[in-house]
Amino acid sequence: MTLLSTRGLSKSFAGLQAVRNVDFDLTKGEVRALIGPNGAGKTTLVGMICGRISPSAGTVHFDGRDITALPAHRRIGLGMAYTFQITSVFAGLDVAENVALAARRRLSGDAVAPAVEAALMRVGLADRAEQEAGDLSYGHQRLLEIAMGLVQEPRLLILDEPTQGLAEAEIAAFKTLIRELAGATTILLIEHNMSVVMETADRVSVLNFGELLAEGTPDEIRADADVQAAYLGTG
């Protein structure tokens, strides 16, 4: 069953066509990776999906409902969660409060603290709950972003380059985490790290110059000649 679909989605910035006529469908429960060279329009595309950027043309449907005109916070309310590409935690607040802010939209009172603890446990930050978020290392801030996404128990989790700047061990832990979530949550993953894409995604979509170039299983994408030329390199 389709959870999210876009039709003819386009965005141009002062004449530059960042995203062109994208028809994109996400099936409930799948892990989808969105890849493409820098500047291919990946962040613009998910920005239009979650409402940060308004499209120049086209529609977005979520769970059978046209959400093209909904503001971002209402879309999040419908069950989307978005983690930022550029780390965007609340640097002046402690780690637990960061996650609690994400949790409190869904939960209240005594239910918040256990949910926060569980989310921090999942990403391995439980022992840093009291620390100020701005004092965390870059990698830990990325994990905090993911915890803030998880605690919302979203129906669609959009992760924008979650493993950027993570150490090898943290990337391995991230892969495990995604595999645990797979099936229960639909995940849209913008990712540059090919090992993460190949090992976690059910399907891969490739964006190039704002257009969908190819779509398929990781193996099909690996074998696709166009994708190789555009992105993976022929060597």
Add this chain to the structure above:
Amino acid sequence: MSARRKIAVLHIGLLVLLFALQFVLPAYHHGNLARIMVLASYAVGYNILFGYTGLLSLGHALFFAAGMYGMALTVNHLGWTPAPALIAGLVAGLVVSAALGVLALRTAGVAFMIVTLMFAQAGYLTILYFGEWTRGDEGFVIQQAQRMLWGIDLSDPGNRYFAALTLFAVSLMVCLVLVRHPFGRTLVAIRENEERVRMLGYDTFAHKLGAVVISGTISAAAGAFYGLLFGYAGASFASVQYSIFPLLWVLLGGAGTVLGPFIGTLFMFYLIDLSSGVTTAYMLIAGVVLVLLTLFAPQGLVGELRRRVWRWLP
């Protein structure tokens, strides 16, 4: 002692101290402190928007004056008694702040400062324009007979002190409850990173509007009490000076701290009071002290205290 306990002891302790001081202070300081408590309530209201939500308004005199005139006009022209007149002041503040919030929050940053400043100037000019009722710059006195609240004469220094303390205690408690409440914590998060709050699914416009209304209504309450307790309403309270004062008090005391507004108001009041006893160029002394404080305690007095000693201060 848990942080929660310490917070309770400190804030209730301050209120108890203020209550006790009225029995020992000489008449001059007694009167000053009553005035400071009302002005500090104004600063508490300002701090909710500036210190906790991170929105710098240059138009809070509009709310202070809305409360003052909402009270004074109904007393003077409609013959209302203080209790309903105070409520009229509160309602005036609530309506004005909601209207200004809806319009001004369409802007952000410097534009927000300018828009609030302009609206407050428009309010000031409106008061002058309707001089027939407001008596403009000259203002009007609220007679002793009009200041009887449930048989209590508010022109009497003891009663006045107690009324000022009540207002201050309520403002302080509202602020304290707010900053621990999820709504207040979302406001702090908006101050830190508004876009992130939006992408966590919060309606940040509604939250900011709520902050403007709470802040404006507390400021209006302070304006209404000020007029009633000191028996005068005049257009000077709507001037830009009265928009800058709470900003200064809050900056000095510590933006985003519950006690900062009171400490800042107290400090500034006595700084001017004492330096004017030394020289007629008292603003020079006050100015130098303010510059020094901004240099060496940029987070304000209570803010520095929180940074260096009491990390648990709300």
